[in-house]
Amino acid sequence: MKTEASKTSVPIPSELALELSAAVARWGSGWLVTDGAGGQASTWSIDRAMRSARKKVPGLPEGFRFHDLRHYLASLLIASRADVKVVQARVRHASAKTTLDTYGHLWPDADESTRAAVGAVLAARVEGLTEQPRNAEGS
Template structure:
């Protein structure tokens, strides 16, 4: 099709075809932007009178899926940050604390014997605003030992310190993550501390936990938030349903064959 024949309706039809082919909304959005740039250049050169691409023909950018680090990448990141900040990586990846919550977590907020973390504040003394954010979080014995050892080594009143027994800052943690990610193969340039929560979500989902459990552990306000963010990580429900029905039918067929064999 020549450029002069392209109409807004043509662009909309093309967009629908791309979506039907299974392309991600963000990719369709990027292709539309590229086409719009080409058409703008054609207008500038006098080839076209106007650009057929506009807001009316543009698809939504879509919500990009979160990047999920592998377990190997998480441990590599843990080993690459300064030793006094490694508890922060543990709290992000295996407890799901946000950056400010990791900074604000006091030693007194952790029951090492029972394996429970009770987030109370964020940053330098600001209380968490919702009951959901203050949900007690169970941790395994192994993690309790790791955190207890860090407290014994670095001292102070906070789980994550500046290495001199004082509370660290969100800025210091994010700076350490930015520096460390360059040493870990496969981590994107925009990887940040919050992305460790995505790893925890994927770990819980891969373990077979349902949406309500994952919502509770990540302290989301609703299950919709959890599904909107991580729904693509759960096994396809259609395939699960097909497998469940198939298993019943296969068991029935086996039973009939066994019965027929016994009668002969």
């Protein structure tokens, strides 16, 4: 592991937690990716397994790597409208700047929402101007 942050938990759906628990129970190891004997898999063995999986999974790009799953998670979160701080935390970037520099092109264009926000403020101001204030005598 590179850093202490590598050991940080990641929130996952309960359905996935059940699947992972079943896999750990079935294989008798605390590691999710094992060397077949219950130990932690080496980078080399993970790379070899990914090359093998690429041949069996339709649509996977030729150069798909284990690390690409991290990019998949980030793009999935962005497509689900997660904000930059959430994506930053999930992919363990040190700063939101790194997240934006890497994935900023994936966030939807906000032109329409900013147009709507400005339009709503202007409409409210126009409405406020058209309402005539009453004087103290009620006329």
